[in-house]
Amino acid sequence: MQIAVDEDKCIGSGQCVLTAPHVFDQRDDDAIAVVLDEFPAEPDQPAARAAAAGCPVAAIALSGD
C-alpha cells in the first residue's frame, strides 16, 4: 500500500490524523495533511484505509495492495 495526499484538495480538517495518527500529521502553519508513512506496515493499513474513506474531500489516494 502506498499513500499520497493531494495538498490542493486537503482542507485541513484533521480527520485523517485522528483516524490514523501513525500515518498522517498536519503542517503547523496551514494544517494541510502530510504523510508520515508513505508505505504503512500491515498493522496501520486498516486505519489508513479508514482515513482515506473518511476524508471529506477525498484528498487521500491509496495505491497498491
Ligand code: SF4
Ligand atoms: S481528512 Fe482529508 S481534508 Fe482532512 S486533513 Fe486529512 S487529507 Fe486533509
